[in-house]
Amino acid sequence: MSAPTGEAFSGAVSGSPRLEALGFTVAVPPGWDLRIYRRRPGGGETYPILHAATLPLPPNRGDFGGGVVERMRPGDLFAAVLDYGPLRQPTPLFAATRPPWPLRPSDFRPSVLHRALGGQTGTQRFFCAAGRKLCLYAVLAGARPGGTTLGRLNELLAGLTIGPWSPP
Amino acid sequence: MVAEGALLLLLLLIVTGLLRSHAEILRALHALGADVAIAERHGHGSPGSRAEPVTAGPGTGSASEGLFLDAVVGVTPSGEVARVALDGGGEVLLVFLSSGCRTCAAFWEGLRRRRPEPRAAPGTGTLPSDPPDVVVVTRDPSEESVAGVAALAPPDVVVVMSSRTWEALAVPGSPYVAELRGGRVVGSGVAASWQQVEGLVSRARADRHLGGGAASGSGRPRTTRPGDGRRGADTGGGAPSARPISSVDTALLDAGLTPGHPSLYGVTLGSPPSPERRRGSEPA
Numbered sequence: 001m002s003a004p005t006g007e008a009f010s011g012a013v014s015g016s017p018r019l020e021a022l023g024f025t026v027a028v029p030p031g032w033d034l035r036i037y038r039r040r041p042g043g044g045e046t047y048p049i050l051h052a053a054t055l056p057l058p059p060n061r062g063d064f065g066g067g068v069v070e071r072m073r074p075g076d077l078f079a080a081v082l083d084y085g086p087l088r089q090p091t092p093l094f095a096a097t098r099p100p101w102p103l104r105p106s107d108f109r110p111s112v113l114h115r116a117l118g119g120q121t122g123t124q125r126f127f128c129a130a131g132r133k134l135c136l137y138a139v140l141a142g143a144r145p146g147g148t149t150l151g152r153l154n155e156l157l158a159g160l161t162i163g164p165w166s167p168p
Numbered sequence: 169m170v171a172e173g174a175l176l177l178l179l180l181l182i183v184t185g186l187l188r189s190h191a192e193i194l195r196a197l198h199a200l201g202a203d204v205a206i207a208e209r210h211g212h213g214s215p216g217s218r219a220e221p222v223t224a225g226p227g228t229g230s231a232s233e234g235l236f237l238d239a240v241v242g243v244t245p246s247g248e249v250a251r252v253a254l255d256g257g258g259e260v261l262l263v264f265l266s267s268g269c270r271t272c273a274a275f276w277e278g279l280r281r282r283r284p285e286p287r288a289a290p291g292t293g294t295l296p297s298d299p300p301d302v303v304v305v306t307r308d309p310s311e312e313s314v315a316g317v318a319a320l321a322p323p324d325v326v327v328v329m330s331s332r333t334w335e336a337l338a339v340p341g342s343p344y345v346a347e348l349r350g351g352r353v354v355g356s357g358v359a360a361s362w363q364q365v366e367g368l369v370s371r372a373r374a375d376r377h378l379g380g381g382a383a384s385g386s387g388r389p390r391t392t393r394p395g396d397g398r399r400g401a402d403t404g405g406g407a408p409s410a411r412p413i414s415s416v417d418t419a420l421l422d423a424g425l426t427p428g429h430p431s432l433y434g435v436t437l438g439s440p441p442s443p444e445r446r447r448g449s450e451p452a
């Protein structure tokens with residue numbers, strides 16, 4: 001795990017609480033930390049990633065929340081939207097053509113977690129939007145995803161607009 | 169020939185007088201507590217980048233108090249677009265630094281050596297609140313050296329390049345520290361080192377835990393002006409000011425042993441003395 005090092009952001013960061021970068025536009029609700037980044041291409045192409053959390057996001061994070069989820073306490077939320085590249089032809093994994101939110105409590109299961117930690121549940125949904133193959137991964141800390149907690153996550157996701165993006 | 173010599177002598181006298189006058193001004197500024205540092209860059213400065221002059225001494229820290237800031241929005245040295253929430257209810261220390269100012273170097277180094285406290289687990293007997301999150305804020309990439317900041321940035325500290333945050337809090341220069349609680353600026357000022365800031369914050373937290381400190385009693389935020397050693401944080405009890413907290417104190421606080429903890433008084437004493445007794449006041 002290392003700090004995401006990617007292309008320097010070239011656009012203006014304008015209009016808090018709305019953030020826009022790499023094809024993601026987010027109207028950020030209060031209390032959310034947010035990062036949009038793209039790892040520096042090494043051997044292959046890399047694609048944008050969005051991280052959001054109700055706890056402070058540390059500089060060193062794994063793409064699926066390593067370094068964050070270990071610090072979560074009951075009621076904390078972490079969400080990642082990961083771009084898997086342009087959709088050139090339909091695939092079963094990315095068959096869904098609409099974003100999977102709003103999420104329901106039944107969408108969350110401990111078995112989905114990339115790192116199984118006690119008291120946490122997660123969801124992972126693949127979809128495509130704006131010609132991009134995408135994955136939503138979200139983690140909730142707490143016994144079960146309650147209305148208020150899930151409501152905060154759905155509020156964040158409702159403010160997320162995905163536009164087209166292609167590597168420079 | 170004689171006229172030329174006289175002219176040379178006159179010029180020498182003028183230059184000497186100017187140098188003496190300059191030295192007297194510097195001495196006077198030093199006596200007032202102001203540190204005049206020649207801003208210099210550590211190299212790799214981008215065109216248009218600038219180093220912040222050091223400002224110190226009293227009177228620089230109150231302009232932003234009471235202001236509300238919901239987030240720090242900018243970019244990180246590694247190229248992320250970042251929004252760091254300040255309105256989550258917790259405590260945040262915004263540390264305004266630049267890559268070039270001389271005093272900032274001690275802050276960068278202090279932050280690099282800092283041992284972050286873990287977030288307090290619910291229900292533990294340690295300090296009641298989380299340690300403040302530390303966020304370093306530099307100016308935008310158009311005004312600051314991204315490579316310089318990236319080289320200085322401690323690996324476990326969030327660094328955001330955001331001139332807008334500097335402007336929002338009317339930051340007079342670097343280094344400068346603002347303490348926010350729930351997004352509200354409750355204290356701000358300058359300091360000589362990161363260790364000095366840590367000491368003041370640790371003591372303020374201990375005071376709040378005891379419920380006897382000025383800040384906790386009234387809910388009124390305090391202003392720390394650690395740049396002036398004679399005017400450190402008000403501990404509410406006449407304690408020596410601006411003395412950086414010792415490593416022993418820090419270790420005790422980390423272990424949950426705050427001032428007045430029962431274990432410090434032995435089992436035969438019964439209940440620990442009240443905060444009033446500890447501060448030396450007479451019982452009612």
